[in-house]
Amino acid sequence: MPLSTTQKQEIINEFQQGKxxxxxxxxxxxxxxxxxxxxxEHLKAHAHDVHSRRGLLSMIAKRxxxxxxxxxxxxxxxSGILTKIGLKD
Numbered sequence: 001m002p003l004s005t006t007q008k009q010e011i012i013n014e015f016q017q018g019k020x021x022x023x024x025x026x027x028x029x030x031x032x033x034x035x036x037x038x039x040x041e042h043l044k045a046h047a048h049d050v051h052s053r054r055g056l057l058s059m060i061a062k063r064x065x066x067x068x069x070x071x072x073x074x075x076x077x078x079s080g081i082l083t084k085i086g087l088k089d
Contacts, residue, residue: 003034015081025070026081032063033085 003011008031012022015030039056043049070078082089 025066
């Protein structure tokens, strides 16, 4: 279920903070959110796929850690990224 190169580049271009930015927390959160959504759709069709479910939980935990880090750095950036992605605070 990997993202294609073009999909990944579109997400990076939308959430990057500056030119060439691929590692900021905003970009990482956006990429993880897209992967989480796709994997959740997969698990709706394949409910007994335990290995993918474990990966999903690990991605959700990583996204939560990134959001918590970003809250410590700048609270305004967190609210901006969460509204763009469609997550609750």
